[in-house]
Amino acid sequence: MLIREAVADDWPRIWPFWHRIVAAGETYTWDPDTTERAARALWMAPAKRVYVAVDDAGAVVGSAYVTSNYGGPARGIANAGFMVDPDRAGQGIGRALAEHVLAVAKAGGYRGMVFNAVVETNPAVTLWTSLGFTILGTVPDAYEHPRFGRVGLHVMYRAL
Template sequence: MQIREATAEDWPGIWPFWHRVVAAGDTYTWDPGTSEEAARALWTAPAKRVYVAEDDTGAIVGSAYLTPNYGGPAARIANAGFMVDPDHGGRGIGRALAEHVLAAAEAHGYRGMVFNAVVETNPAVRLWTSLGFTILGTVPDAFDHPKDGRVGLHIMYKAL
């Protein structure tokens, strides 16, 4: 697997799994009906550094972005988003993307990374805690999960 910075030409490889993950409505707070145009604007906004993970055939199997979470004097705290094609889950792609983005954040001078809304039932919570993130707090009953009903949203942080 190779992880590299994305180009504009990579979006057609990202969109199918981006749509699938968001439409499931169980891990992201974005509208499950987000259009492709709006999704592209969300994922590839100019302030974001976007990465893709490619398998041995060159197919895009995951993507991540890195961006400042705040502006001004707090701009050295990063935020990131991660998606792995569900057909390729369980192969370490999410962990590899996370390690890559954490290293990139540190290299770009960020002092920490915060996730503002991690669905508490998301299996990725285990990944984030294994990488040193802590749960700063949980907003209770903030997310309408399609199977689990109302669940909380964690705010997670890691110093870099």
């Protein structure tokens, strides 16, 4: 699997799984009805370094971004987002993207990475903790999950 910086022409291959994941309403705090145009602006924003995971057949099977979480004197803390095509879950794509983004963030001078709103029922919580992230706190009943009702949102952090 190749992980490379995304180009504008990758968006049409990211959008189908991006839309599927966000529309499911189980893991991201973005509006499930986000339009393609708005989604592209969120994911491919100029301030973000966006990457894609490409399989041996050339299909885009995942994407991630890294960006500053804060500005000014706190700009040394990164934030990231990850999406893997649900049809390709469990193949190590998310871990590979996470390891790549963590390395890119560290090489870019970030001192740490924070995730502001990880849905506590998200299976990726296990991945993040295995990669050294800790749960700093949980905002209780902050997320209306379509299957589990109100669940918490974790704030997770890892030093780089």
